[in-house]
Amino acid sequence: MANGSLLRGTLILTLATFISKTLGLIYIFPFTAMVGQQGLALYTYGYLPYTILLSLATMGVPMAVSKFVSKYRALGDYETGYRLFRSGIVVMAVTGFVAAAALFLLAPVMAGWIISNPDELEGNQMSDVVFTIRMVSIALLIIPAMSIVRGFFQGYQSMGPTAVSQVVEQIVRIVFILASAFLVLYLLEGTLGTAVGLAVFGAFIGGLASAAVLWMFWRRRREGILADVRASTVQHNLSYQTMYKELIAYALPLSFVGxxxxxxxxxxxxxxxxxxxxxxxxxxxxxxxxxxxxxxxxxxxxxxxxxxxxxxxxxxxxxxxxxxxxxxxxxxxxxxxxxxxxxxxxxxxxxxxxxxxxxxxxxxxxxxxxxxxxxxxxxxxxxxxxxxxxxxxxxxxxxxxxxxxxxxxxxxxxxxxxxxxxxxxxxxxxxxxxxxxxxxxxxxxxxxxxxxxxxxxxxFGHLVKRSILFVSMAAAMAAAVWVVREGAVEFFGFSGWSDAFLVLVFSVAAGGLLYFVLSYRTGAAGEVLGSRFAFLRRPPRS
Structure with missing residues (x-):
């Protein structure tokens, strides 16, 4: 693939990741308004163990599969990558099932570790924690297998399937989270535990939507991929043990640091x-x-x-x-x-x-x-x-x-x-x-x-010097922001949301402007970002 196409694919994947993370931030505001901080705590009780087990079940697989498939494609061996793809789906389905079963069965034990001294009158109940953990565990049945499919497409330098499926998964998940919480709490007048339990089930619903997207891409590209496999000019005939040993060598460091x-x-x-x-x-x-x-x-x-x-x-x-x-x-x-x-x-x-x-x-x-x-x-x-x-x-x-x-x-x-x-x-x-x-x-x-x-x-000598400059500029900015904040509070008051919003807007604007001016005048902005944004390069003095 040409460098231009590879760069375009990387940019598409980066943009999709940014969109997914942005959506993952934005939804928390209306969700918090509905369930409160204790509801967020309950949500985390379920979602964090799920995140850990998902990472362990997939072990950095998308990037590792991508690297594996790309390597053997470059050698003219399309069949080895395809064998890994077919067997990998089965392996990931099994690891996903094991992880889901472990999380589902261990939910009462984990709930006891999280809130060992439950208060019947205040706070989340043990049964709600167990319900939340078990509801999110179901997503592990489907998400790990998708990592193989995404990695396989990326190995063909095709970032579109991963990008589109990620965004669709996030959108569907967030819509389900907000809709289910609103339905349970405001229309059905249900409990907080039920609302949050259904909200974390959104991980499974989003996974189904993502799987549907990947399936559509696979149907469109299946014949071309199989034609490549039949046309392989080299066959390494690797055993499954050898393939997975190489894959794990790629995947483990990526998974652990992530x-x-x-x-x-x-x-x-x-x-x-x-x-x-x-x-x-x-x-x-x-x-x-x-x-x-x-x-x-x-x-x-x-x-x-x-x-x-x-x-x-x-x-x-x-x-x-x-x-x-x-x-x-x-x-x-x-x-x-x-x-x-x-x-x-x-x-x-x-x-x-x-x-x-x-x-x-x-x-x-x-x-x-x-x-x-x-x-x-x-x-x-x-x-x-x-x-x-x-x-x-x-x-x-x-x-x-x-x-x-x-x-x-x-x-x-x-x-x-x-x-x-x-x-x-x-x-x-x-x-x-x-x-x-x-x-x-x-x-x-x-x-x-x-x-x-x-x-x-x-x-690190030069970096230390630049850090001192950045800290000095940030300190000057902080002083200015504090003055503007105090002045805005005096002028607008601070008794409601609109007051807080106005104080925030004026303070951020003042701080951002001052930091920009300072970084431009000192040449820091040009040195750091000038290669990306030419206007930040300060012209030399005459």
Missing amino acids: LAIPLFQFVDLFTFNDLLQAGGYSQGEAETAYGVFAQSAHKLILIPMALATAMSINLIPSITNAYTEGSREHLHHQMTQAFQIVLFLTIPAVVGLSVLALPAFGTLYGFEDLGTGSTILRHYAPVAVLFALFSVSAAMLQGLNEQKYAVAALIIGVVVKLGLNVWWIGLFGPLGAVYATAAGYVAAIAINFWALRKTADYA
Whole structure:
């Protein structure tokens, strides 16, 4: 396939991923309005174990299958890729069934770990947690098998099936979530547990829609693919054992590092509520704080991380090429650019989000849990920088074929998180989980940076200097935002949604404008983004 077509396919897949993630953020606002923070906590009780098991069941399969099929196509052996495709669907169907059965049967045990001290008068009931976990487990029957199909199409450099199926899956899932919650709570006057249980069942409904899309693509392309298989010029005649050994070698590192955020959240799932209740919180108070931490605030801080990471990750192929070609200077330049993009975009975003936590949370989630929500968001926002740095540094290590360090870093980070969670939640309440997450990521990033220094001989001196500049500009921006925020509160008041919205809009506009001016005047914007946006390059002084 021509480079232009490959680039177009990559852009299509990137756009589809961005659309899916954006939709995944937007729906949480109306959903929260219907079910509240305790409803979000219940939703997370089911969805997080599902996410972990789904990742374990698929093990990074789409990318691994894509790499496997693409490799043997290039060698003229279409049959080997097709054999993997046919057998892989069966294997993934079996692993999906095992994962679904395990999650369904273990639901009562897991529910007991999540809320070991249920309050019959306040908080989610044990039966609701079991129901929610079991409802989402059904999606595991279908989603893993689809990963093989998506990976197979991608191996043919055809990104359309994956892109379209992802977007359709997300749209159908979200429509089902919101419609079922509204139907149960407002039309049928049902319980919160029933509404959330049906909402997580949306994962299965979305999976069915996605499978239907993939089936349509397969019907249209089946004859052409089979013609390629019959025309294979080379046949490696690999055994199934050899094929899957190679596939797992591709998949495991991709799967494990991609589990970073869910694994950290998994620690909180089984420790957060019990530790808070041991410290004197009621179950309802603990679950409200957990809903904010695991969903409401978490969704918001992922926005700057996602934007920055998406732009920087695009540099990973060039980093791999530079490393393969032995061009050390180009390799270091590309690594610096990737890190700079992350820091340039995330630092001001998280600083602004921290300063504007009160109006931001009030505007997006309402005033009911404003105190708890804004406090957690204010302290949690800076952790987005760590999320992004770990993601990009781990991707670099994968590009350098040194993913073993990223895996080790993640394991150590999770262990640090677990140990500090037990200690710090007792000391700091809900904020202890935030601080423990930050400490775990700092440990993991430190190992990644050490590995990059060792394997790529990368020096961080210039990056440190640029980071100081970005922090200085963000600090100036924060001061200005604080002044504008206080002035807007005095002028508009802060007694309702419209007030919070106006305060937020004026503050964001002022902060964004000042950061842009500062970054342009200092030349930072031109250095970081000038290759993508030429207008940011400041003309030389005459």
